[in-house]
Amino acid sequence: MLRVFQKDILDPKQFVVTLELVPGRESTGRSVDTVIGIAKDAFADGRISAVSITDNPGGNPSLSPDAIGYRIFSIGMDVIVHFTCRDMNRVGMESRALQLAMMGMKNILALTGDYSGKGFGGQGAPVFDLDSVNLQIMLRMIGERINAAGDPDAFFTGCAVSPFKWTEGECVAQYAKLNRKLAAGAQFVITQLGYDARKFQELIHIQRHMDLKVPTMGSVYVLTPRAAQIMKQGKIPGVVVTDALLKTVQKEWSNKNQGRTAAIERSARLGAVLQGLGYRGIHIGGIHRDFSTVGKILDRMAQIKDDWREFLPQFNDTQIRGFYAFRESSAVSVSTPVFGHYHPPVTIMDRLLYFLMRRFHNIFFTFNSPLAPIFQILCRKLDKSKTSQRFVNIVEHIIKHLLLGCLQCGDCAIQHVGFLCPESGCPKHTRNGACGGSRDGMCEVNPERRCVWFRAHSRLVTDGNVTELCHGCVPPRMWELNNTSSWLNFHLHRDHQSNGGEIAKFCRQTQCRLMPHDKKNLS
Ligand code: SF4
Numbered sequence: 001m002l003r004v005f006q007k008d009i010l011d012p013k014q015f016v017v018t019l020e021l022v023p024g025r026e027s028t029g030r031s032v033d034t035v036i037g038i039a040k041d042a043f044a045d046g047r048i049s050a051v052s053i054t055d056n057p058g059g060n061p062s063l064s065p066d067a068i069g070y071r072i073f074s075i076g077m078d079v080i081v082h083f084t085c086r087d088m089n090r091v092g093m094e095s096r097a098l099q100l101a102m103m104g105m106k107n108i109l110a111l112t113g114d115y116s117g118k119g120f121g122g123q124g125a126p127v128f129d130l131d132s133v134n135l136q137i138m139l140r141m142i143g144e145r146i147n148a149a150g151d152p153d154a155f156f157t158g159c160a161v162s163p164f165k166w167t168e169g170e171c172v173a174q175y176a177k178l179n180r181k182l183a184a185g186a187q188f189v190i191t192q193l194g195y196d197a198r199k200f201q202e203l204i205h206i207q208r209h210m211d212l213k214v215p216t217m218g219s220v221y222v223l224t225p226r227a228a229q230i231m232k233q234g235k236i237p238g239v240v241v242t243d244a245l246l247k248t249v250q251k252e253w254s255n256k257n258q259g260r261t262a263a264i265e266r267s268a269r270l271g272a273v274l275q276g277l278g279y280r281g282i283h284i285g286g287i288h289r290d291f292s293t294v295g296k297i298l299d300r301m302a303q304i305k306d307d308w309r310e311f312l313p314q315f316n317d318t319q320i321r322g323f324y325a326f327r328e329s330s331a332v333s334v335s336t337p338v339f340g341h342y343h344p345p346v347t348i349m350d351r352l353l354y355f356l357m358r359r360f361h362n363i364f365f366t367f368n369s370p371l372a373p374i375f376q377i378l379c380r381k382l383d384k385s386k387t388s389q390r391f392v393n394i395v396e397h398i399i400k401h402l403l404l405g406c407l408q409c410g411d412c413a414i415q416h417v418g419f420l421c422p423e424s425g426c427p428k429h430t431r432n433g434a435c436g437g438s439r440d441g442m443c444e445v446n447p448e449r450r451c452v453w454f455r456a457h458s459r460l461v462t463d464g465n466v467t468e469l470c471h472g473c474v475p476p477r478m479w480e481l482n483n484t485s486s487w488l489n490f491h492l493h494r495d496h497q498s499n500g501g502e503i504a505k506f507c508r509q510t511q512c513r514l515m516p517h518d519k520k521n522l523s
Contacts, residue, residue, distance in 0.1 A: 058117045066081060082111060085130050094142065106156055110186065114236075130476050156188075169454040171202075187215075238435075238436030264293060380491075389485065
């Protein structure tokens with residue numbers, strides 16, 4: 001069993017290098033040969049711990065990472081398989097996980113995934129049955145079954161995080177979800193791509209502040225003008241390239257050779273900065289033709305790694321009015337983050353709705369409410385006939401549709417999202433926190449709408465309850481309750497709050513130290 005990556009990343013003395021490869025839309029031919037060729041050269045080079053293979057990037061169909069990964073794995077190169085939630089429901093995902101375990105490919109990067117792109121006959125249906133936190137938990141549970149069956153070698157799972165967010169709400173949403181992903185079992189972290197050293201520092205500081213001891217790798221990319229342009233347009237969710245950087249890259253590439261040299265130098269310097277900041281490795285992307293560029297980046301990094309402080313000012317792709325959790329002076333030491341000092345504007349109507357729904361919820365939908373036994377008796381009575389069930393369902397739907405755009409999932413989760421609906425409010429139906437794709441508080445999929453998690457943060461921060469975004473893990477929606485009354489389901493113990501115990505048990509109940517001044521942390 002190949003365990004090179006796991007061994008390397010868990011060794012604090014090692015600085016790990018992984019390489020991201022992107023399969024094409026063919027099962028044979030040049031694109032397959034190129035990917036395999038790069039992997040073979042990486043293996044021969046000896047400095048790469050693993051290659052990671054993307055899973056239908058951009059939501060568009062490509063050769064399965066499991067298939068091409070297995071070919072690469074067979075030549076002796078360790079592989080990290082990207083595993084997204086977009087294309088399969090939980091049944092298909094579990095089956096895929098079993099298949100990967102049987103193939104021996106147990107390094108998994110668990111991701112929510114980009115939204116659905118175009119395939120045969122048009123855009124594919126976005127599934128998002130699980131989110132990335134529940135995917136982590138599912139892999140952990142399968143891992144325990146693997147161990148129980150006598151194989152000591154379970155999955156080694158990682159997650160992604162994007163520190164390149166410019167509003168406090170999005171930053172909090174990212175770090176809160178990171179807390180949940182790690183609680184759910186993620187054993188390594190890979191960042192999204194950005195060129196802002198302060199944000200890279202912020203992530204390392206936050207992890208220390210939150211006591212999240214997990215090896216983290218920073219992304220490095222060989223920037224060409226085409227790639228920079230696509231990233232600048234926001235077409236790769238979570239990745240940030242500013243106008244200024246795009247212009248610099250375009251200028252550099254006015255001469256191709258100079259452009260390539262500049263791209264290698266930028267990658268090597270960013271790698272050196274990441275190593276200096278305390279990252280445990282780099283994850284190199286943008287390698288599409290041959291391995292030689294990676295070799296040059298690593299050679300150059302070895303020459304300049306001690307000078308990393310000199311390069312810090314070059315990675316200043318910052319946002320002028322962007323949010324930073326730490327003051328600039330705290331470049332090396334850890335100070336207290338400044339989260340929670342900014343109170344985003346929330347309309348009076350939004351505040352009133354939130355206030356009323358929280359009070360309503362506390363009275364009617366908590367098991368420790370003094371009225372809970374009465375509601376349970378009432379619900380039992382109403383549940384006895386189809387007519388009364390339908391009546392409750394209609395009343396609930398009318399009220400919640402008007403207030404929340406309710407889609408009648410029957411397993412209500414508004415209490416986990418600042419009393420907003422994760423089904424109608426989030427195209428990826430995330431119940432545990434934001435995906436990495438929001439930009440300036442707006443949704444990746446519907447850029448004209450605010451991200452539901454950004455809105456949830458705005459509501460919770462005014463109330464001192466932001467910690468709710470990172471406590472525990474929220475089990476997945478129970479699809480068997482679709483189109484039924486969530487009110488009845490709650491009181492009759494049919495929903496995730498009564499039945500998600502086995503799943504929640506797999507989420508280590510860590511203290512969420514993101515917001516030390518929050519009500520919950522003070523109590
Ligand atoms: S979570 Fe489900 S029940 Fe609750 S408002 Fe959304 S769709 Fe309706």
